Amino acid sequence: MNRRHLLGLAAGFALALSSTPTLAQDKFIVVASTTSTEQSGLFGHILPAFTKKTGIQVRVVAQGTGQALKTGEQGNADVVFVHDPVAEQKFVDAGFGIDRRLVMYNDFVIVGPKSDPARVANTKDVVAAYKKIAAAKAPFASRGDSSGTHAAELRLWKEADIDVKTAGAGWYRETGSGMGPTLNTASGMNAYAFTDRGTWLSFKNRGDLVIAVQGDVRLFNQYGVMLVNPARHAHVKVAEGKAFMDWITSKEGQDAIATYKIEGEQLFFPNYKPGVNS
Amino acid sequence: MHARLSLLPLQLEDVGYSVNGQRLIGGITLRFEHGAPTLVLGPNGAGKSLLLRLCHSLIQPTTGKVSWLGPSGRNPQSRRFDQAMVFQKPVLLRRSVLENVEFPLKLRGLNATTRRDKAMAVLDRVGLAGLAQRPARVLSGGEQQRLALARAWALEPQILFLDEPSAALDPGATRQVEAIIESIAASGTKIVMTTHDLGQAKRLADDIIFLHRGSVAERTPSAEFFNQPHSDAARAFVQGDLTW
Amino acid sequence: MNTISEAFLLSLQMMAQLDPELLRIIGLSLRVSLTAVIIGSIIGLPLGALLALTRFPGRDACIVVLNACMGLPPVVVGLVVYLILSRSGPLGTLGWLFTPAGMVMAQVVLITPIVAALSRQTVADLWVEYEEQLRSLGLTPMKAIATLLWDGRYSLTTAVFAGFGRAIAEVGAIIIVGGNINGFTRTMTTAISLETSRGDLALAMALGIVLLAIAISINAAATAAGNAARRRQGA
Numbered sequence: 001m002n003r004r005h006l007l008g009l010a011a012g013f014a015l016a017l018s019s020t021p022t023l024a025q026d027k028f029i030v031v032a033s034t035t036s037t038e039q040s041g042l043f044g045h046i047l048p049a050f051t052k053k054t055g056i057q058v059r060v061v062a063q064g065t066g067q068a069l070k071t072g073e074q075g076n077a078d079v080v081f082v083h084d085p086v087a088e089q090k091f092v093d094a095g096f097g098i099d100r101r102l103v104m105y106n107d108f109v110i111v112g113p114k115s116d117p118a119r120v121a122n123t124k125d126v127v128a129a130y131k132k133i134a135a136a137k138a139p140f141a142s143r144g145d146s147s148g149t150h151a152a153e154l155r156l157w158k159e160a161d162i163d164v165k166t167a168g169a170g171w172y173r174e175t176g177s178g179m180g181p182t183l184n185t186a187s188g189m190n191a192y193a194f195t196d197r198g199t200w201l202s203f204k205n206r207g208d209l210v211i212a213v214q215g216d217v218r219l220f221n222q223y224g225v226m227l228v229n230p231a232r233h234a235h236v237k238v239a240e241g242k243a244f245m246d247w248i249t250s251k252e253g254q255d256a257i258a259t260y261k262i263e264g265e266q267l268f269f270p271n272y273k274p275g276v277n278s
Numbered sequence: 279m280h281a282r283l284s285l286l287p288l289q290l291e292d293v294g295y296s297v298n299g300q301r302l303i304g305g306i307t308l309r310f311e312h313g314a315p316t317l318v319l320g321p322n323g324a325g326k327s328l329l330l331r332l333c334h335s336l337i338q339p340t341t342g343k344v345s346w347l348g349p350s351g352r353n354p355q356s357r358r359f360d361q362a363m364v365f366q367k368p369v370l371l372r373r374s375v376l377e378n379v380e381f382p383l384k385l386r387g388l389n390a391t392t393r394r395d396k397a398m399a400v401l402d403r404v405g406l407a408g409l410a411q412r413p414a415r416v417l418s419g420g421e422q423q424r425l426a427l428a429r430a431w432a433l434e435p436q437i438l439f440l441d442e443p444s445a446a447l448d449p450g451a452t453r454q455v456e457a458i459i460e461s462i463a464a465s466g467t468k469i470v471m472t473t474h475d476l477g478q479a480k481r482l483a484d485d486i487i488f489l490h491r492g493s494v495a496e497r498t499p500s501a502e503f504f505n506q507p508h509s510d511a512a513r514a515f516v517q518g519d520l521t522w
Numbered sequence: 523m524n525t526i527s528e529a530f531l532l533s534l535q536m537m538a539q540l541d542p543e544l545l546r547i548i549g550l551s552l553r554v555s556l557t558a559v560i561i562g563s564i565i566g567l568p569l570g571a572l573l574a575l576t577r578f579p580g581r582d583a584c585i586v587v588l589n590a591c592m593g594l595p596p597v598v599v600g601l602v603v604y605l606i607l608s609r610s611g612p613l614g615t616l617g618w619l620f621t622p623a624g625m626v627m628a629q630v631v632l633i634t635p636i637v638a639a640l641s642r643q644t645v646a647d648l649w650v651e652y653e654e655q656l657r658s659l660g661l662t663p664m665k666a667i668a669t670l671l672w673d674g675r676y677s678l679t680t681a682v683f684a685g686f687g688r689a690i691a692e693v694g695a696i697i698i699v700g701g702n703i704n705g706f707t708r709t710m711t712t713a714i715s716l717e718t719s720r721g722d723l724a725l726a727m728a729l730g731i732v733l734l735a736i737a738i739s740i741n742a743a744a745t746a747a748g749n750a751a752r753r754r755q756g757a
Contacts, residue, residue: 030620030701039720044704061620061701075609076619180719187721205721233609235617336654358660369655372673372755381669382659415756429659 028057029240032069032077034148035178036106037223038062040198040267046256050247056240064147064178072097072226075233078241083196083223084148097226099242101249104257104268105222108152110213111183111200112138112192120192126216130160137171139191143182144174148221153194156218183209196221198267223268225249284348285360285436286468287311293332293342303328303492306342310437314484315459315469317500319476321515324489326472327366330439333470334363359386362435366442368426370414375406378414379429386433400432401425404458420451427458431465438462440471444478456482476516480504488512529727536732548736551709554622554696555689558629559637562689563682565630566637567671570681573638574645575663575670585642591635596628596694603628603699620701625709628695633685640681641671648674676752683741690737710736 037043038060047058063071065082072080073096080097082088091097110129112120118136120129133140142164143150157164164172173191175182179199186193187207195203200211213219225245230236247253254270261267287309294304303325310316310333318326331337332344335357350356371378379397388396401407404424409417414425423443430438440459444452452475459482463469473479479486483500488509495509507513536544573585605611607619607627618624648670656666671678693711700707702716710733717726 030703035719038704039716057706059620059701059703059706061703075614178719180721184718184721199720203721205723235609331654334658336657363654363658365655369652371652371669372676385660385665413755416754 027055027240028059029078029237029244030059030061031079031081032061032063032071033081034065034068034083035062035180036149036196036199037081039180040202042198042260042268045260049256050244054243056243058244064145066146072228075228078228078237079225079244080228081223081225082148083221084151085222085224087151088224088226092226095232096229098229099245100224100226101245101272103223103225103248103272104270105220106196106198106268108194108219108221109197109200109211110192110194111209112212113190113208114210116212121212123213124215126156126213126218127160129213130157130162133192134162134167139189140172141182141186141191141193142172142174143179144176149179149194149196152221201262201265201267283350285346285350285356287347288333288437289345289347291343293339293344295328295332295337296340301492305493308487308494310468310470312468315463315471315482316485316487317479317483318472318487318489319479320489325492326489327441329489330363330441330470330472334361334439360436362430362433363439364426364430364443366445368422370422370425372415375401375412375414375425376410378425379432382429382433396432400428403461404428420447420454423447423455424458427455431462435467437468437470440469442472525723525727528724529731532724532728533731536728547708547710547713550622551690554625554709555629555686557626558633558689559682559686561630562633562637562685566634567641567678568667570638570641571645571667571671574642574649575666588635588639592639594632594635596632596692599631600628600695600698603631603695607699619699620703620707622707625696625700625707628699629689629692632692632695633688636688637681637685640684641678644674644677644681645670676748679744679748683744687737
């Protein structure tokens, strides 16, 4: 190989690098959202319609709710779309976000092995089910990652008056990871797990796991959307961000959410009501 | 190139070189002027290669002084560029024959055309013009050594140090190398060369420096050296009795 | 059901069909990693040569640190680059977070030490062979850097490919800095990570096989080209 060949090679690389059509896209927003919305495939279903209509590309960064809120707080996203009403309210109160709107809900379920060692199948009462799992010391995989799902799971343990930090020794396992990896862990060790229905329905590696507990009103999971406060971060794309929030709360957006189904089951239930926001 | 003020004479005063307190060479006082080739003889381990490296400033003496006494001897540029050395095992760059000769010319600031002309001319003189575009490392041993000589010759050095340049070559290649050395000497370059080949020394040398155990045993005109060496060590060496 | 055999079939199918989505992901992986390798080499090769050829106080410490940096945990690098590129961080105004440019930056940090440390060794070995000759020709060690890098080019490809291997296989840093955004910053490795967390182990594995096939092809092609050139050169 002589110098000329090498130059040719370098030119080839340069050419390969210059062909980056996605980089040229200038109309876009960054939405910090949760793994449950991204991994369930909801965004893949609804976003093309929005982009087609407005020409705005939506870049979804899927994180846990805690991390997504942090991303917004630091100004690394334009819009935050998460599911932890308590944390969201704090976020707005602290001035990190504005114009919070309720968009949709789904629900949580408890999944567990078919053999059901804690005998919780067909229990509607989630708190009672938690007590049985604790009493049986049946393996339970928790996300342990400060996500919205993790926060909801912990609130219910508290309601059941069980302190998993002390009483959970030997059976309560924190995976410290997202919903999917936690379900992989639960599937691997035949443990119970607390998950949102969307992730569960799109989850493929179920092994022996089935839904054990569902239908309790306390398993209700509300999603909210809010704009990162442009007063704190001047670069926030207010017009484009608002356009997205307007669209997802419009009839068209709400219908798009309602029509997303996996195996015939609806995953998310739109529930935006004008005037009901903070 | 540049105005050719003389770098020579080269003066070594009581030069010594030790490693970890062990003296490898010592008490060397020598002077090299312009003129016909000087050959350095001596058994293995006498310090011949070391002497050339000290002269060429590849290593610094631990005692004594190496100095260039000519008018340009105080010019660092001249000290770097007006001398050259060819090693027993030629070190060729992983490039073409032509590029090997051009490389040091570029370093001396010559423009591309001058470099090419000079390099081609010298390759022609050593019989390698036809191989100019070949990768240097695929040449035969003899061709490699001729290339190394050509590269040094192209620099038109005032003094050229040659460290056993034909030690690894067959008789045919050795003759070619000797012919090139004679041409370089004839073009006005002072040759200082080591060899262990007495025939070669007889053919090329004007005077002989005989090293023994790290010291200069004698420095004698060539004819005299081979007829009646002054030192016992040199006598034994010429008769083939001295092997270390 | 055997996930591994299913994955093999799926990967063959993928490579046969060349789905545009898959092509885009492969394209981004290659673009990010190749750019990072080029930049990492432009920095790392001279740095390695400099450390090989110069002597200065603290040089040994530099080499120890450099060698240790070959094993930098990608997650840590990802986090540090994230914080630097964050809007609240020192380079926030670049707007590189969650973009391919940010991913390139993270990978440059990861692979520059690898290229530098490996090229330092190569250049040091070459210097043993060349030192006397180059000094005789009038080169100072600093001026010898370019010469040695050029003459060591065949051996140095090993250092460059080690860097490329690290970049193309790495997920920890780019998933943090890039955000694994569908259609924008999703690469082979972050897609594998995503499919694993969705429990689609066969798809994840199939993507892994495709990634491996690409890495092997690139290395094989480069090795073949290098060997042919090396033979011609007698190096």
